[in-house]
Amino acid sequence: MADSTRVGQSTLRLVKGDITDLEIEAFVYYAAENLALGSGYGTAISMRGGPGVQEELKQHGRKKVTEVVITDAGDMKANYIIHAVGPKFQEENLPAKLRRTIINALKAAEAKGVTAVAFPPMGAGFYGVPLPQSADITLTTIADYLKGDTKISDVAVVLLDNREYQPFESKLAGMGGK
Numbered sequence: 001m002a003d004s005t006r007v008g009q010s011t012l013r014l015v016k017g018d019i020t021d022l023e024i025e026a027f028v029y030y031a032a033e034n035l036a037l038g039s040g041y042g043t044a045i046s047m048r049g050g051p052g053v054q055e056e057l058k059q060h061g062r063k064k065v066t067e068v069v070i071t072d073a074g075d076m077k078a079n080y081i082i083h084a085v086g087p088k089f090q091e092e093n094l095p096a097k098l099r100r101t102i103i104n105a106l107k108a109a110e111a112k113g114v115t116a117v118a119f120p121p122m123g124a125g126f127y128g129v130p131l132p133q134s135a136d137i138t139l140t141t142i143a144d145y146l147k148g149d150t151k152i153s154d155v156a157v158v159l160l161d162n163r164e165y166q167p168f169e170s171k172l173a174g175m176g177g178k
Helices: 041-049 052-058 094-111 131-146 162-174
Strands: 004-007 010-016 026-031 068-072 080-085 116-119 154-159
Touching (some): 010 131, 010 162, 026 041, 068 094, 080 094, 094 131
Parallel strands (some): 010 154, 026 080, 026 116, 116 154
Antiparallel strands (some): 004 010
């Protein structure tokens, strides 16, 4: 079982695995402004979810950094995908933009009635945000949100391997995770 901590009435937990193969109500995909499903998890979403996901995205046009769009997850185990357009490494005001992106994803999940949502290491990987910075901003922002009045009861941060997992595990331990 992954590391976890209680925040308010919710659980914040770390999971090792592939976010596109997780059984959860909704997961967040760190999207490009044009909402095209590119390489990496975008390819997995296209393959596992089917062509309907990209077709649904075409109806939304381009989005600005911090904006989110929710689509059906097609044939995947999740019900919804929250496509969150986040900042790239060294972009101006990166921490504030990344926090706003995460908050907007959580608000969109709540607006859809989702109570369990999974996040990737926000901004890490292709977009270049260093894992320790991603861990700090992602976990702190989610925990702060969960301390408020929310119906979200379960947030998983899904990390592909030990390289991704370790900075998040260290940050969560510092927050009182077990």
